[in-house]
Amino acid sequence: MDSKKSIYFFSKENPEGRSGMKNLLGGKGANLAEMASLGVPVPPGFTITTDVCCEYLEKGGMSDELWEGIKKSVGQIGEWSGKSFGDPACPLLVSVRSGARVSMPGMMDTILNLGLNEKTLEGLVELTGQERFVWDSYRRFVQMYSNVVMGMNGSVLEALLEDHKTAKSYKSDADLTADDFKELVIVFKKQILEFRGQSFPEDPWDQLKGAVEAVFDSWNNSRAKTYRQLNGIADSWGTAVNVQAMVFGNMGSDCGTGVAFTRDPSTGEKLFFGEYLIDAQGEDVVAGIRTPSPLCGIDKGSLEKTMPIVYGELCDIYKKLELHYRDMQDLEFTIEKGRLWMLQTRTGKRTAQAALKIAWDMYQEGLITKEEAILRVDPESLDQLLHPTLDRTQLTEELGKALPASPGGVSGQVVLTSEKASSEVQKGHKVILVRQETSPEDIEGMVAAEGILTARGGMTSHAAVVARGMGKCCVSGLDSLFIDREKGEIQLGGRTIKEGEFITLDGSTGQVFLGQVPTKDPDLGEVFHSFMSLADEVRTLKVRTNADTPEDAQKAKEFGAEGIGLCRTEHMFFGVDRIDSVRAMILAENSSERKQALSELLPHQIDDFYKIFKVMDANPVTIRLLDPPLHEFLPHTETEVIELAKRLNLELSQIKQRMLGLSEFNPMLGHRGCRLAVTAPEIYEMQVTAIARAALKAKAENVDVRVEIMVPLVGTPEELKHIRNSVEFVMANELKGDDLPWTCGTMIELPRAALTADEIAVHADFFSFGTNDLTQTTLGLSRDDSSRFLGAYLQHGLYNQDPFVSVDQKGVGKLVQMGVQLGRATRADLKVGICGEHGGDPKSIEFFQSCGLDYVSCSPYRVPIARLSAAQAQIKEQIKQNERSLH
């Protein structure tokens, strides 16, 4: 072996590479070499290393030595395959493919059937007896090669092909005959000469040299550069080039081609599974022109029956490969004259259900460790399992596509107001609530509706967050949607749809369809629960839920939540039985009027909290005191305001003036959170009273109540101290010496809170990072307004992700780290969690684990995702630590 070897063979006869050599041989080359080294028959070939590519790109050309080496290697391949490059009698054809360290699908160039020319193709026609196929292959080769290697604009030859079809009145490519292709090749070559000033190369060696150089050069095409930039791939890596003998499955009835999975990719069952076609080329199986036959089974067309020996070989190989790679494999093979060639093996794609089943089975089989099993399942994919989904085989007309805000597939009649939603549902109808954007007053309508569609708002808009919290399907930010409330209709996808007409939402893709599309129910099954328990054994991060109602809390508990990390009290205020008291409280002109209104709310809040405590028995419940600005609770339309005035016995002008006084330019940065309690302490006093009484009531029934009172929007230690004093006063007053355990802490959702966390921790028993608001303030980005430019930002790579979906680690994350560090510097035992939407995002959870958080809290339907993510985060951290301790 040379000290710096340029070329590595892969073939049974001389497998020089291994799968561990991906940096040098690229992913594809290393994998082919690995298969060869296992004794699996792969068409022989060789890999030119990435080092050579880098040298080539630096020098701007190929050395004579390299070219001689390539020629010698092609000769070797000919020998092994019993063919000869450029030999008309038995021509060796090769493919020339790029193959970088990591897969860059479609970014660089590939050339097939290289070695074909006017002479060798005649030989191939004789060998295969398929004149049309050979000439078609040749014209494809001419098109591909002239484009990739000679720089011909692909559309020119494509246009000639279309002209030809038009002239002959053909409907599709399938109508083209061998003679048509012969004519076309002549026209193509003439055109190439004219456009590029050089003839199409007839000499296979010239073809090869050009192809290898073109693949090297393609490392620096603009597509590939952009892809590298976006995916953090270094320009210096270069690509390897794989030159491999072509094999043909269409040379007679002892030939064929097929694809296989070592287990069922849809269900995960441990069953060998695949399809094949006799006398066909690889593409034909995928193209679906002919119906393929199954590999296994008693069907007389099956490979098992028609070619039992080949089938036996294939079975041996698939078992060997799965065992070797320790994962379900997706295989491609070709049978050339009774001889089996493996063209590809790779980790097979699978559904969420299959991923779970395969990971669990392989762990049970002892094939993989517990940790490996846990890492095998993409947490995000669990979402598919939890929500009903559309039957995508029965889709109707697509009206538009926007953000997949909350998964699930639902159909319903269009309604444009929350009230209409409630009333229609009471009549037994299913509805989709369509709104410009939702607000807390839409809660009842959202509860009633099957799904929510909004014209505005991003992945963490009110509609999206609340819908995910409810496990309700939602599509948000559909810009092309126009809502005409006066006419009671919407315009979408060129259609006008009236209230009462059906549409269907796919919350997993963001699509909206006309009419009703059937759905499929989710089926979790035993494997799901076993697998999740496995994850629970590993993880250290606790998983809580964001739940505002006993129903949500119950659901989340079933999904494995270990407490409530965020119980928002504002949604409770919107119930029809209490909203008027809330409004009276807001419109109160003095403290005693306000207290009167609050006293009406008190029994409701006691009941709310009592029920939640009961559900969450023995688990912590974090109750956030009132957070949103008061104007959110007031009615918006003139009619509603007039009615409210009547009900509350107030002057209309009085209400209007108060409403004007409450309106804000930037409500997000306005009079909300603990600021409400500074100016109107009675509100929190009522809430804390309710908490204490509910807790005592539940305790009297032997419920193990663990309540954590959380103060929102704290920015200074003085604020928290001020509120905490009042909380302590009320609790002492209500508990009257009862030893009920309770703590008081704060949200960290303003940059200032994180920056001064050491001082704030003096007054806090716990921190809960509110990363939604922290993202809004740190990035200066309103989540309700960002949809208008977020697309452009992602497109230009100015954000590499939607910061409301996955936490911005460099900015917001830095504040989280500072907050944890500073907070624990003051109080080492400070309990720290996170209750923003990021609590259900796997990437974010991994980050939070690294920050040393105690728990994450997310919406009920994301609890399983968080559990799995937390387990994976723990494992990855362990792996990193082990690596560090090795070095």
Add this chain to the structure above:
Amino acid sequence: MDSKKSIYFFSKENPEGRSGMKNLLGGKGANLAEMASLGVPVPPGFTITTDVCCEYLEKGGMSDELWEGIKKSVGQIGEWSGKSFGDPACPLLVSVRSGARVSMPGMMDTILNLGLNEKTLEGLVELTGQERFVWDSYRRFVQMYSNVVMGMNGSVLEALLEDHKTAKSYKSDADLTADDFKELVIVFKKQILEFRGQSFPEDPWDQLKGAVEAVFDSWNNSRAKTYRQLNGIADSWGTAVNVQAMVFGNMGSDCGTGVAFTRDPSTGEKLFFGEYLIDAQGEDVVAGIRTPSPLCGIDKGSLEKTMPIVYGELCDIYKKLELHYRDMQDLEFTIEKGRLWMLQTRTGKRTAQAALKIAWDMYQEGLITKEEAILRVDPESLDQLLHPTLDRTQLTEELGKALPASPGGVSGQVVLTSEKASSEVQKGHKVILVRQETSPEDIEGMVAAEGILTARGGMTSHAAVVARGMGKCCVSGLDSLFIDREKGEIQLGGRTIKEGEFITLDGSTGQVFLGQVPTKDPDLGEVFHSFMSLADEVRTLKVRTNADTPEDAQKAKEFGAEGIGLCRTEHMFFGVDRIDSVRAMILAENSSERKQALSELLPHQIDDFYKIFKVMDANPVTIRLLDPPLHEFLPHTETEVIELAKRLNLELSQIKQRMLGLSEFNPMLGHRGCRLAVTAPEIYEMQVTAIARAALKAKAENVDVRVEIMVPLVGTPEELKHIRNSVEFVMANELKGDDLPWTCGTMIELPRAALTADEIAVHADFFSFGTNDLTQTTLGLSRDDSSRFLGAYLQHGLYNQDPFVSVDQKGVGKLVQMGVQLGRATRADLKVGICGEHGGDPKSIEFFQSCGLDYVSCSPYRVPIARLSAAQAQIKEQIKQNERSLH
């Protein structure tokens, strides 16, 4: 001396303390001791130390030893003053006063005339011959003592006094006779016995003991506690107690009392200045019942003429004290039987003008150093000098009081719209623009108006900031103001004022007056400029200005600005000659329409920039590219929208839909700043083109152009890189190789920008901290909405200052520090400034100096304030460094 001395005498005969012993003797005690040690005659007395106070409070009582010491010391005072405590023949009376380390005015208790009882008062009557005065003093003593020492509710005795006056049909206290007081004292004592269950003490020693204990106890009264908390005074310091012989200026025509300033406190002239009354008590001068005579001059009533010897003594003393304290002193003295006693000396309060003059003169006289002179003037006070002010001797009815948003005193006719303001001013009227709150579209009206009054918004609301920028008077956030646009009137202070009626604003106090109040013009004078040059010699921090027009730039330059730190380009967009083009640009449906509209704006922008470059010749000009959300430029009323549609030849519905699409929930966090340029790059391209062309045009006229292009609202390095690329492209294109110097940098106004400043600095030649927006985002506090709760926050001590006035050092300041540190870690030569409103706030400037900033930028009228503040910051830093190098 004891190892732990409890009592220190102050008197010529035995001055035991010094002014440096404030921690032990309190401010008052140390100062009296200092005077005594200079040989200045002060009524003899002694100070009980703060240590004793602490011991007393800890033990909860006075030790016998201490009491013996006090008694002995009182005896000594009597000896020195030739009187005797409790002696009816020649009674010694004393005052008992608190005196903490720092002045806590009015927080703790004081008792005068102690030692008076039924016997000693007879002696005093004989000595003074003033029966009414002595009895009045006694009843005051009884009231004061019973309240302070015995815990009697003061209003009870006050009510008895009122009853007595009513019964006698007296109109004022002056009608009360000696006999009335005698009666009252009897009634008082009876009431005290009844209410407190104990007799009023007749024994002077009992009186003294009670008084000393009461003063000690007053350290812990709730008033004092709150004051300490608010002012950061430690509870552990304690207060000293001063017991001092009373002297009387009302014992005959060889007696008198007066006050004096060593220089004129109003103008600063070096003239001894003061007033006195013959045969009178101290209070009488202040109360203004009798007209006092001047101290100096040929007036035959002057002290100089009537008591030349005493006057000579006084002159010697005032010179000695000014020389000793090296500052203008405010003196109080009493002449008792031809003998001069100094009761107080302290640094005299003075007007801004006097402060400047005194500091400059004393520096010229060699009395103080340059640095001391600079530190002597409160930078904030300069504001008084720059704006015309109301003649406060001629005030009218006050209608309300809100925030003093921008100083000055102006009168004008009320107008409610910007248009009305312009049209009325064109007719030659002076107007006050009254708005709920202003927005950029009000600029023309604000320019036209004399002053601005708003019902909403804080010290840095739009109205306040723009008004200060223009040097225009503004009162903001007047909650009690109700604007009725339909009726064309406002309601305020119980009055209804129609458009066209006059009101007057005092922007320095926040007051609003009915009708017109005369004003006084400012007069800067030579001393001002000499003094400011002195400051400039010292400071290292550069001072620039925020200016959007050539006029503002010119004014700022006159005030000493060294460049423009922030030239906002959005205000230029509102000119009547261009606003329609701006709107056409916003409503454009595609890039080419947008470019058309922008091409109409280009010549205007070139002209704007060209004129500013000319004014700022050889000074840097930082131009910020467009920042506000586009909807700010659209009209708001239905009528205006209809007219716009006509002018632009657009469908009304089209405009409305576009306007709806542009509206935002939180515009502050919305589609603005560089985000506009990501979605519509044409806008910045036009602006940069205009900058380049204007610069070349000015350069051709030999103007030394130094342009800095500033990108707003950057949150990620990618954003800045993206915009910078485009800026570089346009500049290269326009400059065509010209070597005109220009740089490109960014605002740091989002927490994320500060947190990732190391990465952002890669693409920035300079940083400019936008601390207005940085405060809004870091604290999550909308400056337009905060006025509703800011008052409560300041009141409860949750903020110790309005964070929009003085920078929040712990939060926002921490981000500024991080930003500077991280930025300079990447690029050591990074130029760093600040262009928020804090750039004109002295406390903030001191902080920015400590952060290592290169410059601050503020509105033109604050440039002198910033220059002085920067000089003071430099001096204070130097002092700290010297102190550190000593330790």
